[in-house]
Amino acid sequence: xxxxxxxxxxxxxxxxxxxxxxxxxxxxxxxxxxxxxxxxxxxxxxxxxxxxxxxxxxxxxxxxxxxxxxxxxxxxxxxxxxxxxxxxxxxxxxxxxxxxxxxxxxxxxxxxxxxxxxxxxxxxxxxxxxxxx
Numbered sequence: 001x002x003x004x005x006x007x008x009x010x011x012x013x014x015x016x017x018x019x020x021x022x023x024x025x026x027x028x029x030x031x032x033x034x035x036x037x038x039x040x041x042x043x044x045x046x047x048x049x050x051x052x053x054x055x056x057x058x059x060x061x062x063x064x065x066x067x068x069x070x071x072x073x074x075x076x077x078x079x080x081x082x083x084x085x086x087x088x089x090x091x092x093x094x095x096x097x098x099x100x101x102x103x104x105x106x107x108x109x110x111x112x113x114x115x116x117x118x119x120x121x122x123x124x125x126x127x128x129x130x131x132x133x
Contacts, residue, residue, distance in 0.1 A: 075129050079121075086117055 090110065093132055097106045 072129065075124075079129070081125060082120070083117070086113070089113070 093106055093110045093113075095112070
């Protein structure tokens with residue numbers, strides 16, 4: 001039995017498919033550049049002292065324009081996202097746990113995963129991250 005070669009792909013066909021992607025990317029870049037350029041040319045530019053002020057809900061700004069936010073709020077948000085996303089992973093495990101033949105392995109994996117979460121939460125608690133004041 002002779003070897004039957006597969007379909008031959010010519011280099012021109014290969015590069016033609018990439019040229020379509022490149023042309024589409026170029027059209028997208030040109031479209032965005034034209035839109036930004038037209039917006040810059042057509043918008044009215046009349047700077048006044050009132051327009052250059054920092055707007056704070058109708059109240060005249062006091063002090064600096066930069067407000068310092070404490071990092072702990074970001075840490076709370078980060079911990080919430082971690083535990084919310086990780087809790088979503090428990091639902092597929094519960095589905096697999098109910099299937100015959102996968103129960104013990106899935107249960108061990110789930111406890112290992114929950115152990116990692118518990119170690120992370122314990123670390124955050126020991127570092128004092130979870131104290132609000």
